[in-house]
Amino acid sequence: MTIDGTLGNVCIGPGATVRQALQAIDRGASAIALLTGEDGRLLGVVTDGDIRRGLLRGADLESPVLDFANADPHVVGPAATRPSVLDLMRSLRISEVPVVDDHGVLVGLHTLNDIVGRKPLNNIAVIMAGGRGTRLGALTKDTPKPLMTVADRTIIEWIILGLVESGITRIYVSVAYLADKIEAHLGDGSRLGCRIAYLHEDPATPLNTAGALGLLYHQVENITEPVIVTNADLMVRYNAADLLAFHDAKQAAVTVAARPYTHQVPFGVLEIGADRSISSVVEKPTVEFEISTGIYAVSPEALAMVPYMEPFSMPDLVKACIDSSKNVAAWPIESDWIDVGTPKDLATAKGQ
Structure with a gap:
């Protein structure tokens, strides 16, 4: 997932021109530019295909790119797994998916090359x-x-x-x-x-x-x-x-993948001596193991x-x-x- 400084390469403001969007796409070496507000919220996305279609309709390099942007793009949250993102890409036939937090703030970008290009x-x-x-x-x-x-x-x-x-x-x-x-x-x-x-x-x-x-x-x-x-x-x-x-x-x-397992005994547990005398009572104790x-x-x-x-x-x-x-x-x-x-x-x- 693209984050931090690299993410800034593909971000443009809502007043950007077609030329600026193409420059962002070139900087990010991807097929998408992300439109963000001053608060970091994602306002839309524009792909090289969107720009190409706009140019064919008569736009020029100084036209506002917002005219061709998708204001309601498909996004995922930070907790989305790579397999689920890959499923989304395949089903929608797209190569980039922005990542936003609960407030709609852009925090990352999944690209197909990033997902399938693992070591x-x-x-x-x-x-x-x-x-x-x-x-x-x-x-x-x-x-x-x-x-x-x-x-x-x-x-x-x-x-x-x-x-x-x-x-x-x-x-x-x-x-x-x-x-x-x-x-x-x-x-x-x-x-x-x-x-x-x-x-x-x-x-x-x-x-x-x-x-x-x-x-x-x-x-x-x-x-x-x-x-x-x-x-x-x-x-x-x-x-x-x-x-x-x-x-x-x-x-x-052999290495065993292990995790903690906690079990609560549902009864009072007695500590009993050799002479059958009780030295303590622990009510419903919790024991923990690694399993x-x-x-x-x-x-x-x-x-x-x-x-x-x-x-x-x-x-x-x-x-x-x-x-x-x-x-x-x-x-x-x-x-x-x-x-x-x-x-x-x-x-x-x-x-x-």
Whole structure:
């Protein structure tokens, strides 16, 4: 997103001429100039196409550009995610979207080049999508859990778009239950800006939460970089590049993305001595843990520890690394996180 000084290059006042608008477009190396008031509020936008059409209608370089500006442009707020902005651009066939705050003040500009021009990463990502989703009951009878929809997209698409936003475009999806539906929906990944291949588990003999990594290690050659591993039922925003940088800095075999989890005991808790005497009572105490979020960075050395075609879990892999004196690190995630495991969780993710 364009901000601060660079943003000023594409801004013009409401009294600007066509010539000044073209100069702003040239300075910003984009196809848009932004009209702002003295208070910083966005008054409109004008594109090179708007100016071209104005000139064809008889305007000249000294004509007021406000005559051709769009006074009601599509905008987004500062919290808009890159995938949502990209969706907006694609649906409207536009290449720039201004960012305004709650008062209409211009604070940034998303451009298509900025969004799709992220630094590419050579790392592979594996999405574990083979589970049956039994806790969702009848909802997953004919539809695999990763294809449940939230905000008009499937959960697995949100995961993939987050990975692509981070620069990861080589993705493997582990499938088993209703695999054909997942493959038909995602295809080769081209419409999501990535390349998707599939790791096939036998639905009759599931490989647990890490077994598919054994398939990856034995079926894909030349894995030399850490692999991002994620469950397919998570609604969470994180930057995979940041996770990988932390993983590298810690020289870890496995890095677990972790977040705080608070639980309030609904009863009075007694501290009882060996003689059964009570020394204290704490009414409904709160305890806090750090929990695994189902997102990991796994080095090739750890991949090699996963057995081939045998059930194996991520806790099994973490324990195996610890038992082998390999470093296992915990990377903190601070954003909201929902494990879509039950109908209640799905309703929460949908904002219901």
